[in-house]
Amino acid sequence: MRSFRGGVHPPYNKVTQDRPIERVRPPERVVVPLSQHTGAPCEPSVEKGQEVQRGQKLGEAKAFISAPVHTPISGVVKEIAPHPHPVLGEALAVVVEGGGEMEDWPRGEVDPDSLEPEEIRMRVREAGVVGLGGAAFPTAVKLSPPEDKPIDTVILNGCECEPYLTADHRTMLERAEDCILGLRLVMRAVGAERGMIGVEANKPDAMEALRHASDGEVEVVPLKVKYPQGAEKMLIKAVLDREVPTGGLPMDVGVVVQNVGTAVAVAEAVRDGKPLIERVVTVAGEVGRPGNYLVPIGTPFSYLLEVAGGLQEGASQVVMGGPMMGIAQRSLEVPVVKGTSGVLALRALPYEEGNCIRCARCVDHCPMELMPTLFVKFAKGERWDLLERAHIMDCIECGSCAYVCPARIPIVHYIKLGKLKVRSLK
Amino acid sequence: MERREEVSRRPWYQEYLKGLWEENPIFRMLLGMCPTLAVTTSALNGLSMGLATTFVLTSTSLVVSIIRKLVPGQVRIATFTVIIATFVTVADLFLKAKFPAISKALGPYVPLIVVNCFILGRQEVFASKNPTGRSILDALGVGSGFIFALTLLGSIRELLGSGEVFGHEVIPGWHPWVVMILPAGAFLTLGFLVAAMNAIERTK
Amino acid sequence: MEGRLVVAVSPHIRAEMDTRKVMMGVLISLVPGIVAGVWFFRWHALVLLASCLAGTLSAEASACILRKKPSTLGDLSAAVTGVLLAMVLPPTLPFWAAFLGGVVAVGVGKQVFGGLGQNIFNPALVGRAFLMAAFPVLMTTWVAPGPEAVTVATPLALMKFDHKATPLLDLLVGKVGGCMGETSALALLIGGLFLVLKGYADWRIPLSYLGTVAVLGAIPWAFRPDLYPSPMFHLLAGGLMLGAWFMATDPVTTPVTKVGRYMFGIGAGVLVVVIRLWGGLPEGVMYSILLMNAVTPLIDRYTVPVPFGGKR
Amino acid sequence: MSVSARMMLVLTVVGVFSGLSLVYMDKYAEPYIALHKKEAVREAIDKVLPGVDKVEEVHRDETVIYRALDSSGKLLGYAFLAEGPGYQGKIQLMVGVAPDLRRLTGMEVLESVETPGLGAKITESSFEEQFRGLEAVPAVGYVKAGRKPAPNEITAITGATISSASVVRIVNEGLNEVRRVVRAGPPDCETEATIKWKGGKK
Amino acid sequence: MELLLIFVAAVLTNNFVLHYFLGICPFLGVSSRMETAVGMGLAVIFVMTLTATVTWLIYHHILVRFGLPFLEYVTFILVIASLVQIVEMFLRRFSPELYRALGIYLPLITTNCSILGLALFMVLREYDFIEGLVFGIGAGIGFTLVLTIMAGIREELAFADLPRAFRGAPITLITAGILALAFMGFSGLIRV
Amino acid sequence: MNPILVSVLSMGLLALAFAAILAVVNRKLAVQEDPRVEAVLEALPGANCGACGSASCRDMAERIVKGDAEPGACPVGGTESARRIAEILGLGEVEVVEKVAVVHCGATSEQKVKVAEYRGVKTCSAANLLGGEYACRYGCLGYGDCVRACGFGAIYMADGRPKVDVERCTGCGKCVQACPRGIITLEPYDRKRGETIFVACNNPDRAPAVRRVCEVGCIGCRMCARTSDNGAFYMDGNLAKVDYGKVYESGNWDEVVEKCPRKIIRMERAA
Ligand SMILES: Cc1cc2nc3c(=O)[nH]c(=O)nc-3n(C[C@H](O)[C@H](O)[C@H](O)COP(=O)(O)O)c2cc1C
Ligand SMILES: Cc1cc2nc3c(=O)[nH]c(=O)nc-3n(C[C@H](O)[C@H](O)[C@H](O)COP(=O)(O)O)c2cc1C
Ligand SMILES: Cc1cc2nc3c(=O)[nH]c(=O)nc-3n(C[C@H](O)[C@H](O)[C@H](O)COP(=O)(O)O)c2cc1C
Ligand SMILES: Cc1cc2nc3c(=O)[nH]c(=O)nc-3n(C[C@H](O)[C@H](O)[C@H](O)CO)c2cc1C
Ligand code: SF4
Ligand code: SF4
Ligand code: SF4
Ligand code: SF4
């Protein structure tokens, strides 16, 4: 089966893969950060005390690389103030109070082949769609490749290689048609002829559903079950055997990669004019009712965890995202944002960093074929100049190295620190 | 380029004492390593080498401090080394003539006193800038430090290498550690000695 | 939930294998070799094991005390060093010499460099090289396996000085003179395969090391089989099996890059053959590994892989 | 005076002084050193050919042989220096052989850099003694410890077979050379110097 | 073959640093960084080669001819000191970086006893001109070899958590000791 | 020939020959080096600490002589070295203000509210990536990066926050670079009184927010600004600041320090 070099095999723990997506009743108070994406934060377009309707824009994207945010509930703007943020620590957010049941967004009609690419991009941008696969990169920007980088293939990323997470799996299963529609729209927007969907081989049902929905027009590619199969460079390598050059982007090899959830969001944005105000979140780990939930953006983690049956005995850590790359939270008051693929309650690992025994497991497993040993050594010795020469900037922070390290060295911690220093010294 | 006179301002006795510890050529400055390592297979060898070196050092310092103002910078090193070499030859011939056994034990390392870097070093940093009296005190001090270090190193290596010190049995029935007499033993012993000196220095 | 949330950088899950388990794996892989050693050399082997372990463990403990650091005995690396040292010493070595070897192995070979993971040279081999240089007579006195312990020469010495070959079967089983744990090639092979297959050590070094010795050993043999030993003899005699599987694989003192590990194995293989055939000593495994240890920093430095997506 | 001129002057003067003082030193030391050299040779010959009273130095080609005579002028045997590689480095020997060139009268190691405690045992009398009265035909040989040596064999030092074998090889090579020289003709005619034992055997 | 043996012996078996203890001061002093080690090594190879030729000529054509062997040390060192100084001036003029990097060690090549040792050994072993030349190059390469090995090790050790008392010279000496143990594996390979 | 004559002649000639070669080479390859570099180098402290941004003290000396750097550019050498360098270069008197490090967070580990349990590399720069264990996002993280950075042993940890030994502090600024939270600054040091004065808080938030995270943080009550007799204290938003142009002229420091309800205006004294 197709794959890449390196990588690891963590226990997948996908206990929620059979739980259908469940809609969460919106909380009475949502906190919608103005920065939920890579790029410039958007600027508030409402005022304190203003009444807002579900789907109304709260923040306007002024910069090119940015995305607007919308309110998932109808209500009143209570506050525009700094608020805990699951990624940034703290960021300006619009607090809306209101609530009530959330209904299905009215469904529209669209023919992907008749729409102008510009129209697709505009609708996607207006809807505030960003990548749901993790980096939350504004999708409209991805759909505007420069002239000199022709795109021949769009790959939907259905790997979901992170343990625990099943949101994409359920999305592919339950929303196969929207996935395919989204893929078509993306292909149309970037002018690609080929559409492929890369899925790890452990989701045969999802693959079946996709194949069925696509009538065989799109290639569904089974991939080796190995983390980080879903990292886009690895995905492209596995699916097309193309290597994205260092420091480069998928478009440098004629590819655009989108998460399957993003594809659904694109479909909804273009077809229904629905902004990105809710997303599927896997809640798992030490919680009462693990499952896949359709959650309004802005829902505080504390509320979501309550819905999912509350934290169980032994949970000492709450992680946004998967266990391999997710971000441990300091507070449960942080809201679900567009990039929140999962909320995991875990038993925290002890901190037991030992000496590197130079076993080279990290080197052997690094999917980017880097030398994490050097990153640790140079970061500890504060030789930032050498760090850069060791290609630290190519690291995708997948965590494979730290996962396998028998000395329990928090390698990614050193890497993040090193990258920060390298960047700040430029 | 004239050399600036930078007469040392220490009290005269310090001129001697500093060589024993602060500016000990072996333990603190790590100069003159080759003879140190090569001939210290026994305490006696270490002592003899130390004495011979001190003789050369002192005589050279004497001459150099006398002629220090006459030597132009470009030929300074050449001149100094020629002077050193002269005294070394004298010492070598003398040992060969009068103490052939010691001469044989020190082997080819007597001529290498010529290039013992700390002798030249002393000329550069001290004798070429200071009056004769001070220079001799300095040379004697550094020489004593060298003798001390070499004898210590030689004693340890001899003790572990054969259970004896200066040829006298110290540990009866000792199973000799041949390695101590080999190059490796020299490096290891000196490494640990310098580490010990570092540790002592730190507690001061 | 009570208490504060734990914050840490991802990943938040870890593989099972930790340093202690790796070391334990090495110890387990050594069991066949140890059993063979004890079978052949009886209580000599046990005394040797105990003395070496006492030496390495006490040195490790003292170093931790002197440096005011928590004890590192638990990571078992000092135990691995102790066992491996015992296995590469002559069975009849006096207990005090074995103890001294253990102290030197961990004291000089490891702790002065900062402890686990930071040493340049293989500690067990530093201990052995020290003993070899300190007590060459004790270290080259061998006994035949069995209860009588009569003095014999090792197969390699017989080959080198008398041009007498030892039957391969004896080498395989280990019924020959030699170090406590090196004689039974078969037991070591079993342990070594276990070590590699369970992923405790990398297969590249043993493969390239043994391969190089076999190939290089075959060349002179092909021309003068009367004068030079066969490649099979090279592989099975002396400490090669033990060295290749357990000592050249010490992760700490060998390259971390894949190319580097091949280079290490090939370099060590060349050295072994050169020393065995033309050197003054009958065996060169220890020296070959120590010498390659010395150049490991250079190897690592010049074999940094090209990252994914880099120019190839 | 220009710097260049001064450079040359100073260095030259220092050189001249150096040359001068060393000539005198050498003049003083030379006889002693020569004496020690002779003394060393004499002592060695003394050891390998007990009872020697007078020695004649015989030169042929590159080879030097000492003819040892007792006080009555009778030929006691020949002594010769021989050297060759050992385990670590050069080994130099003084070997004594009976007039018939078939039996050794002794062997003394003058210089060696073998491993102390191992190869260096070749300098110990227990090893050297083995050469006294050793048969030298067809050649000297060695056996490993534990085996019985033939009349022309010595027992090698345990753990230092290489050094032992080297000594044996050096002895044999030297012996062959001496045989060649002695058999080539009456050596007396080429006698160049005679070392007279001052007080006979000490 | 003879020449090859001389060469291999000078590089490996009788390595100047690890076997004869020659040139220890620069070995300890300039081995902390790879670039300087290589620079110093090249400088030493160069000076050794020059020294071997010049001292051979002077010894055989002046000292031996006029019966002045007791002037050996003085003349040799004069040659070496002058050669080094000339090299130094060259470097200073044509490669200021190298000059700065080698710092105080350039003048100390004069007092690098391996150079004088080389000249003396050459005389002692009665090498002819070509042998002397090969010996000089070999000794220089051997010095550079251990110097670079040591530099590699020390650059690695710069990141190690060494006990404080062992930082700097002690660990270098101990490493050299272990290296010397390892180089014993070559002994007997070539018998000189 | 007479050996004495031969010996003297050959030595003399050899020496002459080499001296001549040296003389020629010296002429041909002479490199002009500015003697002032040596002199300036002597005047520098020689710590080779890199605080000035140069690779070494020699590098710095060269830059100073070339005019690429000020005589007082070495922060470690201070006034004394600057004056000597100015003298060597003939620049006359130079004014150098002596500065020492001050730490703008004075809360002990007990006074800061803990919100998380941090499990990671125990350095401030690493902890800062995750926010550390304390609630205050502006305060000291407490892992002592500054202490390790200081080459002069002038910073030490006391009760979980760093203190500066003003006697030892050379103002090299290494700790300033080391602190990921930027809470250390270099401020003028009043040599006459042997004191520095500073606001030991860095939190710009409003009082309720500050109170939630810290027992002593500045609550912006303006007491210091109101009390000061010469306006040496002023408010920058919600955070009190010191105007170092005025503060050492002020007559009533002690009163200001006394009046601060949070006791967050601090002094470091030479022992
Ligand atoms: C280590 C790593 C693992 C990733 N795993 C996945 C994954 O399993 N599924 C996914 O959709 N994106 C994953 N991503 C993100 C992809 O690289 C890529 O950003 C994403 O598929 C792009 O689609 P989007 O813009 O629609 O999010 C991963 C990224 C990294 C660095
Ligand atoms: C002695 C030995 C030799 C091996 N040789 C090879 C080999 O030449 N090539 C190879 O790919 N795997 C070889 N293997 C298998 C590896 O141990 C390992 O299974 C494989 O390289 C890991 O591949 P992965 O990283 O794709 O999981 C060998 C294993 C052993 C024990
Ligand atoms: C440190 C050391 C020093 C050695 N020194 C000598 C030596 O001086 N002479 C020698 O013949 N062999 C020496 N050897 C070589 C071995 O002892 C070699 O195995 C021995 O010559 C074989 O002799 P055996 O058959 O009597 O054991 C030395 C080996 C080592 C490790
Ligand atoms: C596969 C493997 C092989 C090892 N081999 C050795 C060895 O040969 N000698 C030794 O002292 N320690 C060995 N160790 C233990 C440990 O790595 C060693 O003591 C380190 O060098 C100590 O820093 C080994 C460990 C592993 C995992
Ligand atoms: S985190 Fe970076 S260095 Fe580590 S395995 Fe992933 S890509 Fe490689
Ligand atoms: S996995 Fe850990 S112990 Fe092994 S080499 Fe990498 S950092 Fe070192
Ligand atoms: S509020 Fe001020 S004093 Fe308190 S912890 Fe934060 S910065 Fe420090
Ligand atoms: S570096 Fe900053 S955060 Fe760290 S201890 Fe020092 S002042 Fe506190």
Ligand code: FES
């Ligand atoms: S004494 Fe040999 S180089 Fe210094």
